[in-house]
Amino acid sequence: VALAGNPNTGKSTVFNVLTGLRQHTGNWPGKTVARAEGSFNFRDSKFKIVDLPGTYSLLSTSEDEEVARDFVLFGKPDVTVVVVDATRLQRNLSLVLQILEITDKVVLCLNLMDETRRHNIYIDVRTLSRDLGIPVVASSARLKEGINDLLSAIHQVATGVIRPKKRSLIQVSERTGKIINEVATALMEIDPQLPNTNWLAMRLIEGDKTITTALQQGDLSKIINEENVYHILQLASAYGKERGSGYRNNIVEAIYAKAGKIVSASVLFDKSQRSYRIDRTIDNIVTHRIWGFPIMFLLLGLVLWL
Secondary structure (H helix, E strand, O other): OEEEEOOOOOHHHHHHHHHOOOEEEEEOOOOOOEEEEEEEEEOOEEEEEEEOOOOOOOOOOOHHHHHHHHHHHHOOOOOEEEEEEHHHHHHHHHHHHHHHHHOOOEEEEEEOHHHHHHOOEEEOHHHHHHHHOOOEEEOEHHHOEOHHHHHHHHHHHHHOOOOOOOOOOOOOOHHHHHHHHHHHHHHHHHOOOOOOHHHHHHHHHHOOHHHHHHHHHOOOOOOOOHHHHHHHHHHHHHHHHHHOHHHHHHHHHHHHHHHHHHHHHHEEEOHHHOOOOHHHHHHHHHOOOOOHHHHHHHHHHHHHHO
């Protein structure tokens, strides 16, 4: 099981709850990025879980993002659990949509549901699950809410009881879609068993060096000969140069547009039931356009006096 998610979504808390702190840490091979692994048992099955580095995207080339992407792409985990902050769902869905381009064996963990209740945010879990085509579990890891449901969903996807349907949710422009399809088709013709041809095509067109190296001498070189590799790289490079930065912008815009559409259909912000909150009241006073300045100078004076 791969555990992915944005930083500050409670991913480490989910990891600790699932493993009961039975874990060991080290570094990824050839990297300085920390690697945490643990295990847990559920319904007579033993699961190994790998906590991937927190990342906002799989499109960049930072070391953390490369580690997360390459493990999902080449490690072929039985299940990838993506932990998101339920109070900031639209921002977090960007990563979910990118992972769904790589694998369909995904479980979405809506963490921090206690915070959504506090902020009067209602999430229609069934609609969200239907739109994404994967199991979605509402939870609050620090309160240990929804953990059994999460374990059950992981078990069902791992054993094939639930088979999420593979589909591309990122709807790019017709021109960009044609480019991706052509490169993906060229990859598919070489080997129908080649994983994630759409994602590989998207990254090759942008000139992702890690994927290019994998094609030439890494994980994929065993099933693709040198002549075919050269043809595909030339095809992808030509399209990438033709589109320039416009290609990447089109991909990013498509991801955020889809995330916005999904959130608008499944999330309701109830502003009619705003509850009293002391932190909001304090913010309103200390950031007031008139009273804020004297309060700031008083606090600075007090600090200096102390």
